[in-house]
Amino acid sequence: MRRPELIAIGCSQGGFNALRILLGGLDRRLSQTLLVCCHTSGNVDSLCELLGNHSALPVMEARERQLATGGAVHIAPGGYHLLIENDRHFALSVDEQVCHSRPSIDVMFSSATDVYHSAMIGVILTGANRDGAEGLARIRQRGGIAVVQDPENADASAMPCAALDLAGADYCVALEQIAPLLNHLCLA
Amino acid sequence: MPLPDIELEQIEMDLFVLALKRRHGFDFSQYAPASLTRRVRQLVQVHQCASITELTARLLHEADFVTQVVQGLSVPVSEMFRDPAVFRALREQVLPMLASYPRINVWQAGCANGQEVYSLAILLEEAGLYERSHIFATDFNPDALQRASEGIYPAKDAQLWSRNYLEAGGNHTLANYYSARYDFIRLHERLRRHITFTNHNLVTDRMFCEAHLVLCRNVLIYFSNPLQNRTLALFRDSLVRGGYLCLGLRESLDFAPVAVDFSAVDAGMRLYRRTLQLTSETCDAPA
Known part of the structure; x- marks a missing residue:
């Protein structure tokens, strides 16, 4: 198995708190690129700032045509799908919503797995719809690692449940255990 | 599978x-x-x-x-007065400047189903400029152009669009500009009186009008860097000196050398002006 180069995280309802805890627990030595898709149609500036205060890694909005840098967290802008090109630059799209969402986790996961193949980890956190399930299934089919927050432990269980139903998971753990798990998978 | x-x-x-x-x-x-x-x-x-x-x-x-x-x-997806702050900026920062021209040409490139074209027409109407304005609305998709020229949209969208219109600083209510029938709204015929819907492909076609304002929002995000740059050069060459360019809110000019020929009017709103002296090479028309 290739060492992960990308961690892609999807969340919806209850996502801010979950991200705060997850990002807060990440090791500052991580060199992986992190992508976050959080269902929002608005500006993500304050989200980046607030999460940045809780994270050892810099948190920024993913900007069009910008290179996806390692050791940093890139948040999908509200109202746009976030995709990644083969040369690892970001691309945005205003194509139709997927699962009533733009940005959509499915779109981001699916695009990321085209580029990173098995060298990525997909993480599904709390949320009230089923976005991300298909994308996570794609990640697994390509040999990437799937992590799902334990639905029992999630603010909204629908999204983790849908992901487990469709894709299954390599790890299904409580929120507090996700960051240590990612640290282990990426640094071990 | x-x-x-x-x-x-x-x-x-x-x-x-x-x-x-x-x-x-x-x-x-x-x-x-x-x-x-x-x-x-x-x-x-x-x-x-x-x-x-x-x-x-x-x-x-x-x-x-x-x-x-x-x-x-x-895949044409849009709404009327999408990103209301942008339309407010057009209303407050651009239209007063355009008012000094005897004739005003606006080019909306990639107009899709036309929601933003009608938004522009309303903006010009409310600024008292529409009588001397002309909007060229272009797209490469004939089907979208047809829909755009019909100006018929699902009634369920009208609520959001009305809110957008007011946030954009609209003087009345959006309902003044359409009639509702069954599950659809139809924009008033008189809004169309200064609009020409024309097929134009940004990839292969050349400039066709001298414009005072070019709107092209969320179209270039689908283009590679070289095509984005070439299209921006096409806009530059179509604009009068000091003419305005309005792009999508998350579009980046970081990788477009032609960007030196534009100065920001309101960078946050992606509102630019063609500079008076051109610095970069003029556009190579496609073969």
């Missing part, structure tokens, strides 16, 4: 793009690959093809299939 092998899919994509270009004259070779591939995969599903190659075969041999393919590849 096993996922398609990525390299095989790449070959299929190349052949699809070649077929579309050589058989039908639509050039997608300079589109950013991630979104294009996603749309082509959707076409494969929608048309129940076994592969992109089957899609390509139908494109080559079936007479009218290209219409559906183009429709699927252009």
Whole structure:
């Protein structure tokens, strides 16, 4: 198995708190690129700032045509799908919503797995719809690692449940255990 | 179902793009690959093809299939007064400057289903400038142009659009500009009186008007860096000196050398002006 180069995280309802805890627990030595898709149609500036205060890694909005840098967290802008090109630059799209969402986790996961193949980890956190399930299934089919927050432990269980139903998971753990798990998978 | 092998899919994509270009004259070779591939995969599903190659075969041999393919590849999604703050900025920062011209030409490039064209018409109307204005609304998708010229939209969208209109600083209510019937709204005929809907492909066609304002929002995000740059050069060459350019809120000019010929009026709103002296090379018209 290739060492992960990308961690892609999807969340919806209850996502801010979950991200705060997850990002807060990440090791500052991580060199992986992190992508976050959080269902929002608005500006993500304050989200980046607030999460940045809780994270050892810099948190920024993913900007069009910008290179996806390692050791940093890139948040999908509200109202746009976030995709990644083969040369690892970001691309945005205003194509139709997927699962009533733009940005959509499915779109981001699916695009990321085209580029990173098995060298990525997909993480599904709390949320009230089923976005991300298909994308996570794609990640697994390509040999990437799937992590799902334990639905029992999630603010909204629908999204983790849908992901487990469709894709299954390599790890299904409580929120507090996700960051240590990612640290282990990426640094071990 | 096993996922398609990525390299095989790449070959299929190349052949699809070649077929579309050589058989039908639509050039997608300079589109950013991630979104294009996603749309082509959707076409494969929608048309129940076994592969992109089957899609390509139908494109080559079936007479009218290209219409559906183009429709699927252009995916026009918009709303009236989308990003209201941008329309407010146009109203407050751009229209007062345009008022000094005896004739005002506005080019909306990539007008899709026309929601923003009518938003512009309303903006000009309320500024008292519409009588001496003309809006050229262009798109490469004939189907979208047809819809745009009809100006009929689902009534369920009207609520959000009305809110957008007010946030954009509208003087009345949006309902003043449409009539509602059953589940649809229809924009008033008089809004169309200074609009020309024309087919124009930003990839292959040249400039066709001298514009005081060019709007092209969320179109260039689908273009590769070189095509983005070439299209910006086309806009620059179409604009009068000091003419305005309005792009989508998340578009970046970081990789476009032509950007030196524009100065920011309101960078946050992606509102620019063509500078008076051009610095970079003028546009190479496509062969």
